[in-house]
Amino acid sequence: DGGITQSPKYLFRKEGQNVTLSCEQNLNHDAMYWYRQDPGQGLRLIYYSQIVNDFQKGDIAEGYSVSREKKESFPLTVTSAQKNPTAFYLCASRGGETPQYFGPGTRLTVL
Amino acid sequence: ELKVEQNPLFLSMQEGKNYTIYCNYSTTSDRLYWYRQDPGKSLESLFVLLSNGAVKQEGRLMASLDTKARLSTLHITAAVHDLSATYFCAVGDNFGNEKLTFGTGTRLTIIP
Numbered sequence: 732d733g734g735i736t737q738s739p740k741y742l743f744r745k746e747g748q749n750v751t752l753s754c755e756q757n758l759n760h761d762a763m764y765w766y767r768q769d770p771g772q773g774l775r776l777i778y779y780s781q782i783v784n785d786f787q788k789g790d791i792a793e794g795y796s797v798s799r800e801k802k803e804s805f806p807l808t809v810t811s812a813q814k815n816p817t818a819f820y821l822c823a824s825r826g827g828e829t830p831q832y833f834g835p836g837t838r839l840t841v842l
Numbered sequence: 843e844l845k846v847e848q849n850p851l852f853l854s855m856q857e858g859k860n861y862t863i864y865c866n867y868s869t870t871s872d873r874l875y876w877y878r879q880d881p882g883k884s885l886e887s888l889f890v891l892l893s894n895g896a897v898k899q900e901g902r903l904m905a906s907l908d909t910k911a912r913l914s915t916l917h918i919t920a921a922v923h924d925l926s927a928t929y930f931c932a933v934g935d936n937f938g939n940e941k942l943t944f945g946t947g948t949r950l951t952i953i954p
Contacts, residue, residue: 762940773846773930773944774885789941821884825940830875830887 733758735834737822742839744809744816752807752837754822763805764823764831767791774821780805809839817841844869846933848945856953858920863948865914865931873934874914875942876905878927885930889916918950926952 735756744750754763762781766774776789780799794813799805805824809816819838823831845868855861865874873892877885889898891907891914898905902925904917914931928949932942 764942766944771947773946774932774942775944776941779941823885830890831940831942832887833877833885835884 735822735824735832737820737834737837739837740835742837744839744841746841747811749808749810750839752809752820752822752839754805754807754834755803756805756822756824756834757803758824758826758832759802760824760826760832761802762825763799764825765789765795765797765805765807766821766823768819768821768836777807777820815841844871844933844935844943846931846943846945848929848931848948850948851946852949852951854951854953855918855921857922860920861918863916863918863929863931863950865916865933865945867912867914867931867933867943870909870912871933871936872909874907875932875934876914876916877930877932879930879947880927888929921952923952923954926950 738753764779765777768774775791777795778797780786783802786799796808817840821836822834825831847866849864876888879885889905894909896907902919907914928947930947932944935941
């Protein structure tokens with residue numbers, strides 16, 4: 732079955748640590764996106780990529796980094812520079828004119 | 843800067859009643875999306891609205907778009923408990939990269 736997988740489902744980070752969230756899709760979609768959701772709020776765009784080896788900052792990119800070395804993969808690193816990283820992180824992909832299709836999410840908690 | 847506002851933020855309604863969720867946005871856009879999110883889960887696409895006057899219906903949900911008023915509505919007919927969820931509208935920019943700006947969501951609770 733085609734879809735998006737995100738791992739891990741839950742992630743705990745100590746202050747000062749970098750952590751990497753995985754996002755893999757087998758939908759053959761060109762575009763991929765990372766969003767952050769805080770409790771009771773909408774989604775905010777962190778980074779997006781429309782093609783391999785290219786990506787752009789979204790609205791809240793500070794403290795985050797990404798790479799897009801393969802079409803299927805768009806990992807997100809939450810660096811120690813992100814001062815309030817506790818949130819629900821959602822990865823999405825899009826192909827052609829379809830709506831963005833979302834993965835199951837990773838819940839990150841800073842200890 | 844594109845801003846998207848939804849109202850109400852919270853909606854509690856009895857089964858069998860009708861209600862409407864509103865989504866206003868601040869700048870011109872040619873695409874608007876409605877998504878559903880269940881607690882602790884990801885987002886599920888409900889509707890894509892691409893032109894002025896577009897209307898889409900699925901079951902008890904109907905979405906419409908008025909690009910001149912920069913307004914979309916999600917109408918719920920004869921609500922049932924299974925429709926309890928948070929509903930988001932999202933508006934795309936006009937530059938082809940499909941950056942979405944989301945509203946804050948409407949948490950809908952259907953009371954038996």
